[in-house]
Amino acid sequence: MADALKQTEERHVWFAILAEFDIDKGSVIRCQYPISSGAGDTFLAEAMLPEGSHSWSEDQTVFMLPESGGSKADGGDDSKEEKRPFLHCISCLIARKDDSVRRGSVTKAIAVCSPHTFVHAFQPVITIAVEELFRQTKPGSDMIILRDLYNSINSMTLPDTYSIPRLHKALVKSSRLRPKHMRPIPNIRLEIEFGAQRVVSQVPPVVGEDEIGQAALLTLLKRFPSGFMHIFNALLLEKRVIFIGHNLPAADVCANVLAACLLISPPLEGVKRRVFPYTNLTQLDTLLETPGYVAGVTNPIFAQRDAWWDVCCDLKKKSVKLSPAYEKELKGEREGLSSAPSRSGSTGSVQNTNEMSVPAETFDQCKELDDEFAVELRSGIALGRGEIWVREMVTGYVQRIVDMAFGDSSTGRIFACNQARIRMLKDTKQFRRHAEKRGVEKSSGPCGRNTGVVARYVHALQNGAPSEKTLVSILDFFLENLTTEDKLMHLLTMLPESKGGLYPLAICMYHESPSIQRKTVELLQRFDNFKEGSLWLSSLNFFLMRTYMRNKTKLNERAKTTKLNSTTNTSKETQVIGSKRV
Secondary structure, eight states, X not given: OGGGOOOGGGOSOSEEEEEEEEXXXXXXXXXXXXXXXXXXXXXXXXXXXXXXGGGOSEEEEEEEEOOEEEEOOXXXXXXXXXXXXXXEEEEEEEEEEOTTSTTSEEEEEEEEEESSSOGXXXXXXXXXXXXXXXXXXXXXXXXXXXXXXXXXHHTOOOOGGGSOOHHHHHHHHHHTTOTTSOXXXXXXXXXXXXXXXXXXXXXXXXXXXXXXXXOOHHHHHHHSTTTHHHXXXXXXXXXXXXXXXXXXXXXXXXXXXXXXXXXXXXXXXXXXXXXXXXXXXXXXXXXHTSXXXXXXXXOTHHHHOTTSOSEEEXXXXXXXXXXXXXXXXXXXXXXXXXXXXXXXXXEEEEESSOSOOOOSSOTHHXXXXXXXXXXXXXXXXXXXXXXXXXXXXXXXXXXXXXXXXXXXXXXXXXXXXXXXXXXXXXXXXXXXXXXXXXXXXXXXSTTGGGHHHHHHHXXXXXXSOOOHHHHHHHHHHHXXXXXXXXXXXXXXXXXXXXXXXXXXXXXXXXXXXXXXXXXXXHHHHHHXXXXXXXXXXXXXXXXXXXXXXHHHHHHHHHHHHHHHHHHHHHHHHHHHHHHHHO
């Protein structure tokens, strides 16, 4: 098996795992390839074969395997352990009726575990492999099928365009909003050959750290139109959120959990480390020991135990319910640390909420802002706005709150209304991690210490009408400091289509001050000098582009005239100096 274990940098999947339902033993793991994953068989089997799986001919689950110190070769030497990265796993299940067995059906599932988040791209070939399990009945055929699946996926070629610089990622995502213009990087085509079949799928050129599978915020918003912001705040404040899908496929439950991750990521990345897309009562202790978990279940008993969660989302009822303890906390009433019952019903040591000082302000002020934002989202969707627009709007909303927590853009009504939320956010682990990351980016990012200033000035342009004095300060700062392509690209990442792209800046060409008009055109010209900037410019409307081109021509002609006059004057001065020497 050693020859099949490729080097880490070449490995698209680390493990292929086979699970079956045994009428006497329940859900069991039959075999793993090329070595044991190191995760417990009980956990794997329950994660791959969800409760009620016999009710569906096909189903899927997603689960995570955290980094590990090592995984052992089957029946092998403990010294032959290797570290594994954080793995995203997708399991595809098929149930076939079979009157020859006691249960009347046979259920098999195969999972693959990958460091990539686009695990949905492997679903078609995994399904083919599971179907092959039903056809091949010879001893040892199960392991052969796992081996072939493992090698097929790992033989897949991932184009070099997948490893694009981090600074380009936000730009590529935003450019997907503009189908009428050329995209800098197209979707990635993946081809996997399994036996005689070739499976083709596509994945976006840029996938976020917490963007797992085909998660869609638009679907989540439509399912919970009135409770959407409750889910948002729970994720933001690291509260415990559970999605219940009784008598629904586990795939539906997983999809909603994974979509919830995108409510705050980006910018608060790393949510996947507290996510359980599908879980059940056998993993309850692990779940309750995870602060701020986001989980999906199909067992309705979870809905009855409000000590286990802070927010409960019922997929069938399309309802969102807050626990009594969490409601009191939001109202500013101090709630003593309570404990959650374990599976046996005894009292455990799991805290009901994060240890934090409850702010004097309540969430009532935040609700008004959230309601306004929810109306804006629903209006955009009614007008035909799609998934990327929704993501950009939500990301912008989160970024605004995070920036205020760091002291950026911290004035006015919005800041005052967010005080309770900001104080609670600052007490979360994810905020502290983000603060560390932000500190690193400020010291090593393209704009360095000016990162916060750029964000504050962009916010001023996007929200309101800055005074003439403020506009001059903003444009002078940009012209003086944004002198390289990387710095200009950083500015573009803060100008998403959902906020008008370059419009808030370009509209300054119509200001009554000739100085502001000139400075605006000078700055726009800098974007025009590189590919990504030119793409952003091309998205401006006809009138803005016409104004820009006209003023650009005038500016260039003026510059030529100035240069010519300067050259002429220099020549005359030289002649005068020469004549004096004579």
